[in-house]
Amino acid sequence: MLHNIRVVYLKEMKEVLRDKKSLIFMVLLPTLIVPLMMHFMITFVTRAEKKARTETLTYAILGAEFLPELTSQFTREKGFQRVDIAAPNDIESAIAENKIKFALVIPEAVRQQNTNSRQVAVQLYYNNAAIAGKVRDRAANAIEKVSKKWRTQRLAELGLDSPQQQKHLLNPIIIEEHGTADTREVIGARTGGILPYLFIIFCFLGAMYPAIDIGAGEKERGTLETLLLAPVPRRHLVLGKFLVIFTTGITAALLNLSSLGLMLLLKGREVTGLLGEIVESISILDMLLVVIILIPTAVIFASLLLSVSIYARSFKEASAYCGPLNFFIILPAVIALLPWVQLNWFWALVPISNISLAIKELVKGTIDYRMLAIILASSFAVAAALLTFCTKWFQREEVLFRK
Amino acid sequence: MLQVKGLTKFFRSPRRKTRRQQDRPTHRGKVIYAVRDVSFRAERGAILGLLGPNGAGKTTLLRVLSTGLKPSAGTADFDGVDIVENPLEVRRKIGFLSDNTGLYGRLTAREMVEYFGRLHGINRAQLKHRIDELFELLDMTDFADRKNDTLSSGMKRKVSIVRTLVHDPDVIMLDEPTTGLDVAAAEAILQFIKSRKTDGKTVLFCTHHMHEVERLCDRVVVLHQGSLRFQGSLEQMRRDTGQTHLDKAFLTLIASEGSE
Numbered sequence: 111m112l113h114n115i116r117v118v119y120l121k122e123m124k125e126v127l128r129d130k131k132s133l134i135f136m137v138l139l140p141t142l143i144v145p146l147m148m149h150f151m152i153t154f155v156t157r158a159e160k161k162a163r164t165e166t167l168t169y170a171i172l173g174a175e176f177l178p179e180l181t182s183q184f185t186r187e188k189g190f191q192r193v194d195i196a197a198p199n200d201i202e203s204a205i206a207e208n209k210i211k212f213a214l215v216i217p218e219a220v221r222q223q224n225t226n227s228r229q230v231a232v233q234l235y236y237n238n239a240a241i242a243g244k245v246r247d248r249a250a251n252a253i254e255k256v257s258k259k260w261r262t263q264r265l266a267e268l269g270l271d272s273p274q275q276q277k278h279l280l281n282p283i284i285i286e287e288h289g290t291a292d293t294r295e296v297i298g299a300r301t302g303g304i305l306p307y308l309f310i311i312f313c314f315l316g317a318m319y320p321a322i323d324i325g326a327g328e329k330e331r332g333t334l335e336t337l338l339l340a341p342v343p344r345r346h347l348v349l350g351k352f353l354v355i356f357t358t359g360i361t362a363a364l365l366n367l368s369s370l371g372l373m374l375l376l377k378g379r380e381v382t383g384l385l386g387e388i389v390e391s392i393s394i395l396d397m398l399l400v401v402i403i404l405i406p407t408a409v410i411f412a413s414l415l416l417s418v419s420i421y422a423r424s425f426k427e428a429s430a431y432c433g434p435l436n437f438f439i440i441l442p443a444v445i446a447l448l449p450w451v452q453l454n455w456f457w458a459l460v461p462i463s464n465i466s467l468a469i470k471e472l473v474k475g476t477i478d479y480r481m482l483a484i485i486l487a488s489s490f491a492v493a494a495a496l497l498t499f500c501t502k503w504f505q506r507e508e509v510l511f512r513k
Numbered sequence: 514m515l516q517v518k519g520l521t522k523f524f525r526s527p528r529r530k531t532r533r534q535q536d537r538p539t540h541r542g543k544v545i546y547a548v549r550d551v552s553f554r555a556e557r558g559a560i561l562g563l564l565g566p567n568g569a570g571k572t573t574l575l576r577v578l579s580t581g582l583k584p585s586a587g588t589a590d591f592d593g594v595d596i597v598e599n600p601l602e603v604r605r606k607i608g609f610l611s612d613n614t615g616l617y618g619r620l621t622a623r624e625m626v627e628y629f630g631r632l633h634g635i636n637r638a639q640l641k642h643r644i645d646e647l648f649e650l651l652d653m654t655d656f657a658d659r660k661n662d663t664l665s666s667g668m669k670r671k672v673s674i675v676r677t678l679v680h681d682p683d684v685i686m687l688d689e690p691t692t693g694l695d696v697a698a699a700e701a702i703l704q705f706i707k708s709r710k711t712d713g714k715t716v717l718f719c720t721h722h723m724h725e726v727e728r729l730c731d732r733v734v735v736l737h738q739g740s741l742r743f744q745g746s747l748e749q750m751r752r753d754t755g756q757t758h759l760d761k762a763f764l765t766l767i768a769s770e771g772s773e
Contacts, residue, residue, distance in 0.1 A: 121628045124620070335576075
């Protein structure tokens with residue numbers, strides 16, 4: 111038995127490794143493309159954020175004479191450049207044409223209101239669709255400085271001179287937060303869902319092309335019939351083929367895992383804050399557990415894909431079936447990305463979703479090991495059932511010689 | 514020796530029968546008879562021609578004999594080894610080249626043949642010797658290490674033949690082995706088939722070319738619409754039909770009772 115499986119496996123692997131398309135999905139895409147995309151994304155985000163914090167913001171003030179103190183504050187602030195515009199009606203077009211980043215409109219009534227120590231309202235116009243921008247924050251920060259100065263003055267006029275007294279008056283109750291989750295858990299909960307999604311998708315994509323090639327492809331090329339007539343039980347043939355698909359799927363997932371890990375390790379040192387902490391939060395043991403949990407995932411995908419592929423009459427037909435199958439894989443994998451879905455006994459028994467959620471919990475460092483054992487057991491059971499089905503399927507005349 | 518006994522193979526029809534199908538004797542209810550109650554023998558050291566128009570059931574018959582498909586009724590045996598009871602042993606005794614056989618394009622000719630040799634359980638040393646011998650015999654050494662995708666049709670057919678014979682089978686079944694080949698390539702293959710006969714092998718040779726039948730076959734079996742129409746020598750075929758040319762004799766057989 112082992113001899114036959116080994117012969118089939120080695121021959122199929124040789125063909126897979128000589129096939130550029132398979133290598134692209136198995137090696138190139140998970141190893142280089144995604145980490146490179148992430149590298150460029152991180153670089154871009156870091157640069158964009160730095161630019162948003164330091165770029166010179168052009169602005170206009172209408173009614174500057176009604177609140178000279180605020181005007182002076184913006185003049186003193188670094189990173190602001192005033193531009194004159196004629197009328198309030200020009201504000202929106204000036205922002206749209208990028209002549210100014212924001213505009214302040216100070217109504218005449220403000221002068222009187224300020225004199226009477228009343229609350230004044232200035233209008234801030236900016237492009238609130240520019241999500242990455244820091245325009246609002248930076249403008250509001252400058253305004254807050256004037257506001258704070260007035261607040262101090264007004265409280266002093268009321269007889270509250272000491273900063274301590276003012277502080278107590280303004281904030282009679284303060285909240286001292288004590289989050290029970292550690293940083294790793296917080297970060298894992300926010301970002302951990304994307305990792306299983308990537309691993310699962312690459313595991314599937316890495317297995318997909320070789321599966322089509324060694325099932326439907328073999329049928330289309332007219333080599334399957336010849337192979338079936340070798341003096342080898344069909345279950346040996348299917349196991350040899352299955353192992354190749356399993357190898358390519360798990361290789362793609364592991365290459366993605368290693369490549370992302372390496373990239374984050376190197377890149378993580380360059381960036382501070384959230385990303386740096388994500389990198390530090392993933393340990394070698396977590397990685398090992400992720401690898402173990404990916405094994406039944408690869409078995410499930412390999413069995414499913416081989417069954418579909420061997421049923422199809424041609425490469426084209428198999429590709430058409432794999433499209434919807436891809437959707438049914440992505441959907442449960444996406445579950446882990448949803449913030450309100452938590453790993454519980456129900457989700458622990460839902461194939462793919464349980465793997466996705468378990469990897470997320472591993473990243474968070476909050477995995478319940480009893481639940482992990484159940485997930486592994488149920489995943490291996492599903493994988494074994496699908497492999498048995500695939501083996502039986504491979505022995506049916508109407509599947510192998512389908513017209 | 515090959516002995517076929519009342520072999521029948523039918524398929525379940527997935528669709529409703531058309532009026533034309535209802536009139537055909539191969540269609541019975543919702544099953545389509547590809548081969549019906551066929552019996553014949555093929556002797557050792559003889560070439561048996563398997564003749565019939567397209568759709569006669571030749572390929573299905575060969576698929577059943579080669580254990581690719583299971584018979585619906587009847588059976589066959591190769592030197593007493595039954596195709597239903599012991600399909601793996603039958604596969605060791607036969608070499609089958611189907612009409613639409615393909616090659617692994619990313620493997621070389623040698624790798625392809627080695628693969629099937631290994632699946633037949635031949636050890637490496639024996640396999641190398643056997644492959645060298647067959648490649649020499651069919652004048653294939655020049656392209657033995659070229660990838661199959663780069664080979665001409667004639668070269669590919671030679672690779673397929675070597676693949677069929679790598680385990681030195683007792684019975685060789687060839688389904689239209691010269692189709693699509695030029696004269697030189699076809700001639701090389703016909704010569705090779707003839708040489709198998711002298712080696713004491715049983716050859717089942719399926720073709721549409723009557724000149725090949727005339728040249729190679731000792732006996733013929735004629736199938737039409739899944740049923741056996743004739744079996745015997747070429748001389749007997751001419752005599753029974755009253756025709757001197759084999760083509761005419763064949764057409765007479767398939768035009769008789771029960772044909773469309």
